[in-house]
Amino acid sequence: MTDDSIKKAAELLRQGATMLSEACPVCGSPLFRLKNGDVVCPVHGKVYIVKSDEEEKQIKKDIMLTSVEDFLVEGLYSTAKKIKEDPYDSETLVQIIRYLDAIERIRKLVPQHNS
Ligand SMILES: [Zn+2]
Incomplete structure (x- = not known):
């Protein structure tokens, strides 16, 4: 050490x-x-300490899902910034809502850390 x-x-x-x-x-x-x-x-x-291949697969999946969540949050952030320039752009608003929807869905798949 x-x-x-x-x-x-x-x-x-x-x-x-x-x-x-x-x-x-x-x-x-x-x-x-x-x-x-x-x-x-x-x-x-x-x-991550894994005791089986099954567990390793699950953990890899969780890591990937967490990355997807991060990408979506980044996308949401950069899209939301456009609202500052044009607050009445309905297309941007629709995009934001879609991002929020996707984030909500992916959060249901990612295990919350309360173990
Ligand atoms: Zn180490």
Whole structure:
């Protein structure tokens, strides 16, 4: 472990994280479980411990869905900025509503982090 990761690990413990018996598959640092259930490596940040191929597939899907949500939010933001220039452009408003609709739908598919 580098000085930096030791510092980070100490910080995690101070925040109430617990040290796990599993090690990071990439760097071998001990992993920590945060209060919100996320597992993090002090060097790599968030990591996923999978126990089966099925679980790995599910996690990959969740990560992709989260990325799609991010793209939609970015699209919504850049579209919404057009409203500033032309508040009465109904086409822009329709686009915004479509984005909001899509975001709402994708949020139903992305698991909320409350584990
Ligand atoms: Zn690591």
